[in-house]
Amino acid sequence: MRVHSIQGDTVDLVxxxxxxxxxxxxxxxxxxxxxxxxxxxxxxxxxIDLPDTPPATAPTIKLVQLWD
Incomplete structure (x- = not known):
């Protein structure tokens, strides 16, 4: 996919x-x-040429409540 930057863009923002x-x-x-x-x-x-598929998301972490 190809996109174009807008004013104030950085690579991480895109x-x-x-x-x-x-x-x-x-x-x-x-x-x-x-x-x-x-x-x-x-x-x-x-x-800017972007990867065709976004990278896999990080695994979710189960939160533990102290007062369960």
Whole structure:
């Protein structure tokens, strides 16, 4: 999937908005090696190729209540 950055976007913000997690930042940077040279804030309209499928989510952890 290809998206374009908007004003003030960073790679992790694009990943969060489009994929729902920042976990795919390294995969996005691997697919777009020129992004790192643009700096932390991407210019508006920068094309970004995202992975086809988002990475698997982390397993859920069951919380234990102290007063159960």
């Amino acid at each position: 990943c969060w908005r489009e994929l729902g997690s920042e976990r795919s930042v390294s995969a996005v940077l691997a697919r777009n090696p020129d992004l790192a040279a643009l700096g932390p804030v991407l210019p508006s309209g920068t094309p």
